[in-house]
Amino acid sequence: MITPVQEEEALIAAYRKEIEDTMEIVREEMKLLAEVDQPGSMIENYVTEQSFVLSQKAAGLVSLQARLARFQHRLKEQEILSRKRVPPR
Numbered sequence: 001m002i003t004p005v006q007e008e009e010a011l012i013a014a015y016r017k018e019i020e021d022t023m024e025i026v027r028e029e030m031k032l033l034a035e036v037d038q039p040g041s042m043i044e045n046y047v048t049e050q051s052f053v054l055s056q057k058a059a060g061l062v063s064l065q066a067r068l069a070r071f072q073h074r075l076k077e078q079e080i081l082s083r084k085r086v087p088p089r
Contacts, residue, residue, distance in 0.1 A: 004078060011071050018064045025057055 002010075032053070036046040 004074070007071060007074065011067060014064060014067055018060050021060055022057070025053055028053055 029050070032046055032049055035041055036043065
């Protein structure tokens with residue numbers, strides 16, 4: 001079973017990876033914009049590729065958000081359990 005500390009470290013690592021992936025996606029978007037700004041560029045290609053890039057962005061954020069929600073839920077569960085363990089005064 002994974003410990004809360006391990007889960008926290010995994011969440012932080014996932015967030016770092018998402019930031020790196022986002023930076024790579026931004027570089028790809030900048031490249032696409034530079035290409036579409038060229039005379040004679042094919043707007044259809046830009047739209048198709050940009051749609052794919054946006055899907056990648058959204059999928060990464062949804063995945064990270066779900067992971068964060070699970071972690072937050074576990075933190076609340078642990079808080080409730082720890083309160084139940086404390087004997088009344």
